[in-house]
Amino acid sequence: MTRIDVCLKGCDVAVCGYPLSIFFIVVNEFCERFSYYGMRAVLVLYFKYFLRWDDDMSTSIYHTFVALCYLTPILGAIVADSWLGKFKTIIYLSIVYTLGQVAMAVSAIHDITDTDKDGTPDDMTFHVVMSMVGLFLIALGTGGIKPCVAAFGGDQFSDSQEKQRRTFFSVFYLCINGGSLLSTIITPILRAQECGIHTKQSCYPLAFGVPAALMVVALVVFIVGSGMYYKAEPQGNIMMDVCRCIGFAIKNRYRHRSGRYPKRQHWMDWAEEKYDKLLIAQIKMVLKVLFLYIPLPMFWTLFDQKGSRWTLQATTMDGNFGALVIQPDQMQTVNPILILTLVPIMDSVIYPxxxxxxxxxxxxxxxxxxxxxxxxxxxCAALVQVEIDKSLPTFPSASQSQLKLLNMGAEPLKVKLPDNVQLELPPNQVCQYLFKTTMYNIYSYRCRITVFILILTKRMYAGKNDTENLPFHCVFVFFLNFRFINGMLTGVNVSIAGAEPTLLEPEYYSNYSQIKTGITTFTIRSGSESCDYRREFGFGSSYTFLIHSTFKFGPSCHESISAVEDIKPNSVHMALQIPQYFFITAGEVMFSVTGLEFSYSQAPSNMKAVLQAGWLLTVAIGNFIVLIVAELAKIPEQWAEYVLFASLLIAVCFFFSIMAYFYTYMDPAEIEAQFKKNVDDDKDDRALKQKMNFAKDSVESDDEKDENKQTQL
Structure with missing residues (x-):
């Protein structure tokens, strides 16, 4: 189908001078970016608080996913330019993308009860498999369409619409940042909602479901505009030509490695036997820039930890800003807000x-x-982490487990623990004890978590000292939660205003439930009698409320309820993260925006996509570096890991500055023009030589004729 045929079908319809098809592409990009960044904003918290992985495992899987998202654009570009074309590539990979988002939403549908009655955690195998399949499909989809959508939008403009084309790319970039900003604000709010059949928990199905719905919208909108698009046919992929030329040069150089062959000025010159000199010169320019890319992955190693380590850091901080409560994953919105602010300031004020x-x-x-x-x-992040560490409770190390003992009786109780450790438990209070996991594998096996609790009830005073059948519970810390333990011999109903009551069996405990920050009133009922108990919850805190065995309904009933502070409220404010976000965003503006402009200016006219692929590859490698450090370094202190990353980047920065000092800037257009001129001159010389040879042959032919005539005479 030619360009004229497509225009007759609707491409000539314009709104304010722009092809109508552009509006479908812009809406598609906004919805797709909302879908991607919305899912990614809550991803590391999903790993830690839903799948129950530790910080290192959550960080590793997160950065593996991000790395794949920046590796697959190369595959998408090759498929689009060499086989399917941009339109079909976007359609097919968007379907894959949508299936991945749906798989993520399905993987989060589960009513978690922390542990079964025997103390064994719920089986999460199905949810882990579904989420991994979903993330792989998303990485394939979002990466595959990344190099296609913007270029496909640019194809919709004719040569006479250069001004509109430039405006389109500005609006396109605005849609990317707008979708990122809104989704990073909205999806953490959706995640913070309570949902569940039997228990109230973070609503990850909703947090993943809305991005999945937006991806469906993006796909439908793009398909609706199908009849209006100009669909260029695949023209072949320049990256494949570059790879073949480089491969031939290496192979030819290796084949002629003996000293009998003359040396060449550049190793790429060994490809002259098969490839055009202009193509070889263009590849030389690209390789010169790609060599400069070698240190760049280290920047992305630090930059992309905003969504992993920094988000996990925010979970241990206070997000109460007065009238506004910020969720830990919402702190990532500081980055796009600062980008939209700093880019014009840098261009119009700082650089001039x-x-x-x-x-x-x-x-x-x-x-x-x-x-x-x-x-x-x-x-800055390391300094903030030092302050956070001062406020955190004592957690067991990797080789330890933590035992908490609750005495529900009305009198002190002496407990003898392994290694001849003896504790005296006051009534209605909790004591904790750390021990080596390797010595008591039964606890770690049953819990798969390092913190667990044994509840010593009133029955033990009747001579039933059956330690094998004590109530047993694994403790898992959410952002902000509570639970009740009933020390009486009768059951009671416990409820929060506006929620269904929960029956609490005698001398038993409830699972942890999440709650919002602020003052909350609990109502305890038994028949027609009730008791109201008020408590203020700080951000990140965790409480266990003990209903004493001597509890009686009445005006002073709240005095028979003790609050045990499992986790203290976060005391370090999230505002302390703003400086580190400012510096990383300022660094992004000076590094990423400038780097893209530099790469574009130093790239030959037909190889800008090759350098773009190389730039995206540095992002992928940077995320793999995070994966290596998180899994192999095993640094016990988080602040020390931050210092390690900062030190590595400063060292790389030093080497990059040396490389930059010796780099000579090029004008690719001038070099290409010179090569083309040399080619034209060679053609003219060959044509002139052919004319001269023809004239010489004509003269010689005439002389021979004259000689033949004289000979005949």
Whole structure:
């Protein structure tokens, strides 16, 4: 189908000078970015608090997923340019993308009860498998369409609409940031909602379901505009040509490695026997820039930890900003907000001011400063982590477990523990004890978590000292939660205003339930009698409420309820993360935005996509570095890990500055023009030689004719 045929079917319909098809593409991009960033915003918390992985495992899987998202664009570009074309590639991979988002939503549908009655945690195998399949499909889909959508939008404009095309790319970039900003605000709010059949818990099905719905909308909108698009046929992939040319040069150089063959100025010159000199010159320019890319992955190693380590750090902080309560995963919105603020400030104020001061602030110098700012951001994160560590409770180490003992009786109780440790438990209070996991494997096996609790009830005083059948419960800390333990011999109903009451069996406990920060009133009922108990919850706190065995309904009933603070409220405020977000965003503006502009200016006209693929590859490698450090380094202190990453980036920054100093800027258009001129000159020389040879042959032929005539005479 030619361009004229498509235009007759609707491409000529314009709104404000723009093809109508553009509006479908813009809406598609906004919904797709909302879907991706919304899912990604809550992903690391889903790993930790739903699948119950530790921080290192959650971080590793998160960065593996992000790395795959930046590896698959190369595959998408090859498929689109060499086989299916941009339109079909977007359609097919969007379907894969949508299935992945739906799989993620399905993987989160589960009414978690922490543990079964025998103390064994719920089996999460199905949910782990579904989520991994979903993440793989999402990575394939979002990465595969990444290089296609923007280019497909640019194809919709004719040569006379260059101004509208430039405006489209600006609006396109705005849609990316707008979708990212809104989704990072909205999906954490959806996650924080309570949902569940038997228990109230974070609503991850809703947090993943809305992005899945937005991806369905994105796909439908894109298909609706199908008849209006200009669909260019696949023209072949330049990346494949580059790879073949480089491969031939290496192979040919290896084949002629003996000293009998003359040396060549550049190793790519060994490809001259098969490939055009202009293509070889263009590849040389690309390789020169790609060599400069070698240190760049370290920046992305730090930058992409906003969604993993920094989000996990925020879970241990206080998000109460007065009238506004910020969720830990919502702190990521600081980044797009600062981007939209800093980009115009940098372009219109900072860079012109530096230029007026007489400083030559080249693109590579900007990128160096951006890397240093990212390292400074992690120094700030380390300082914040030191303050957080001062406020955290004592948790067991990797080789330990923590035992909590609750005495529900009305008198003190002496308990003898392994290793001849003796404790005296006051009535209606809790004591904790740390011991080595390897010595008492039964507890770790039953819990798969390192904190668990034994409840010593009033029955033990009657001579039934049956330690094998004591009530047993694994403790798992959410952001903010509570539970009740009934020490009486009769059952009671416990409820929060507006919620269904929960029956609490005698001398038994309830599972942990999540609750919002602030003052909450609990109502305890038995028949027609009731008791109201009020308590204020701080952000990140966890409480166990003990209903004493001597509890009686009446005006002073609340005095027979004790509150045990399992986890203290977070005392370090989330506002302390703002400086590290500022430095990492300022570094992004100076590094990423400048790097893309630099790559575009240094790339030959037909190889800008090759450098774009190389740029995305540095992002993927950076995320793999996080994976390696998280799994292999095993640094016990989080602040020390932040310092390690900052030190590595400063070292890389030093080497990059040396490489930048010796780099000479190119004008690809001038080099290409010179090569084309040389080719034209060679053609002219060959044509002139052919004319001269023809004229010479004609003269010689005439002379021979004259000689033949004279000979005949």
């Amino acid at each position: 001011l530096i230029k007026k001061c007489g400083l030559n602030f080249t693109p590579l110098k900007r990128m160096t400063v951006g890397m240093f700012l990212a390292a400074l951001a992690f120094v």
